[in-house]
Ligand SMILES: [Fe+2]
């Protein structure tokens with residue numbers, strides 16, 4: 122192969138260079154070309170530039186099924202025998218965190234970064250009726266509280282994952298960035314229009330811990346990416362209906378575009394795991410059993426449409442257009458449609474992930490069917 | 496739950512749960528401060544996070560008595576428990592006045608290695624220079640990788656009550672990720688790829704400081720960051736291609752934000768608890784030792800000497816630039832310490848004094 126021939130020529134050249142340098146007292150034992158040396162990559166300015174998914178080749182593109190990298194070296198780097206084993210990574214099995222296209226999702230996140238300071242037309246906000254403003258602020262308080270679950274928890278798992286699987290790590294870092302902006306934009310909404318922060322949601326603090334305390338990455342990802350963020354995404358997609366100005370519409374639209382990447386990560390990881398490590402499917406199904414219980418009984422803590430919570434009442438007020446009984450009744454009906462949509466989208470995601478058999482064989486929570494057919 | 500306290504009327508929802516007569520609206524009065532209108536910045540800065548600190552919300556307490564995600568200033572829910580983590584509940588353990596501003600600045604100065612570096616100017620460099628760049632890229636990429644692990648790992652410990660810090664550290668993690676992938680892209684551009692891993696002494700020192708975030712900041716952003724920033728400054732001038740110069744130059748402001756947070760935080764910590772200086776001084780002595788030991792390994796400095804000297808043949812000239820660079824590194828580090836009211840000039844380690852005097856790495860014996 123051309124690359125190999127080139128590489129042999131290079132090695133001779135470099136041995137001569139090394140000798141030359143050594144005569145001058147330098148060590149230069151590192152000056153050795155790898156087998157890919159000389160193979161140029163087109164930086165492709167027309168097609169989005171030099172993208173992470175296009176760069177790795179040869180040994181750098183080999184993603185081990187099991188990683189022995191304990192020193193934190195970049196994937197493919199030559200090892201030093203004296204480097205300390207500082208990694209102590211608990212995620213060293215590929216199927217535990219891998220997915221196809223994580224680099225693409227990362228580069229997409231980079232391209233789609235936005236600013237809550239200037240990309241939301243805050244100046245378009247006008248004074249709202251007091252009950253609507255209070256409902257907006259309650260929902261914003263709920264969202265600013267829950268959004269960073271999805272930053273703190275992935276953060277912990279990044280530090281637990283070998284850099285041999287840097288692609289999912291990079292995606293999760295972009296997610297931390299996105300969630301910072303979400304925590305921030307909803308706090309800004311609470312203060313932008315004559316309101317303020319309102320009440321913390323008790324069960325967010327209590328059962329939000331379910332995502333925090335997961336001991337397995339896939340278990341965490343199913344709870345966070347598929348369940349928690351899936352529910353929130355369905356609501357953001359209804360943003361048009363609960364917005365009272367262009368600023369709110371922009372917030373929901375921009376946040377939804379981020380959330381769809383986060384949900385996609387979870388679905389694609391589950392899909393990869395189901396395909397490559399099928400003996401874990403039963404275990405994953407049992408996590409889904411719990412998730413579905415949360416979906417129908419509202420024990421998840423992450424769902425603003427969950428019955429009996431301030432954020433659910435706030436949603437009903439926003440969707441119905443007021444806090445009088447008739448408006449709340451009407452808003453409640455629309456909120457029910459939101460919950461139906463959440464369930465339908467959940468079912469679809471699980472099917473895409475390759476675990477849809479649960480909806481055929483009677484394992485899925487029976488109440489889900491009532492939602493889907495209602 | 497509220498719903499269970501409301502008597503059912505016989506109506507049931509799809510889940511078979513009783514539907515209450517009317518939703519509980521008692522939350523509508525639960526606010527610690529109402530009627531707030533934060534102002535949009537008049538000069539195009541938009542609605543910034545610091546602009547929200549008005550009225551009763553302007554107070555940033557010295558201690559956050561909750562270990563959950565209560566947004567600062569929200570009405571605390573009775574019975575909201577601890578969800579674990581978040582054990583850094585004191586302001587002096589994390590705060591920096593500039594964190595909110597650095598967060599907004601990080602977002603407004605965002606850039607992409609995919610499109611903002613003229614990669615096509617870095618093809619066909621001389622082989623020795625290309626390999627030297629790949630070696631430096633390997634080490635910078637690894638430094639950044641460790642940084643992403645460390646900062647992201649700390650997020651779960653830092654109280655959400657100081658959200659400005661958490662927000663800034665999110666951008667810092669993201670900025671570090673950009674350095675990781677920017678230098679991986681650079682190394683792969685001509686197939687040189689990742690070469691020899693970093694010696695790892697400083698990586699170890701930074702990672703083994705889970706006892707204190709401030710100590711982590713000192714190792715990672717006073718010392719290591721000063722070295723990396725100085726290398727980037729020299730690459731921004733002496734880089735062998737436009738792409739190398741642009742990549743380095745674009746990364747410098749990202750690095751400087753980390754340094755700004757670090758200096759501001761340590762200065763704040765010392766202002767609140769002057770006795771912390773003793774431990775910080777001892778700790779920095781250890782960090783200097785680890786950094787000096789890594790630099791005694793010749794791989795990084797040899798690679799830089801090839802780049803600065805233009806070839807293996809030019810290494811002696813290049814090594815003179817490396818010595819100036821290491822001198823600048825120690826000066827930058829000392830200046831950070833001084834700004835943070837943590838004077839190291841009298842207790843600087845011997846190895847750092849050597850670099851400061853322009854004597855390290857020592858000249859090679861001629862064969
Ligand atoms: Fe989010």
Ligand SMILES: [Fe+2]
Nearest residue numbers: 271350380383
């Ligand atoms: Fe998200």
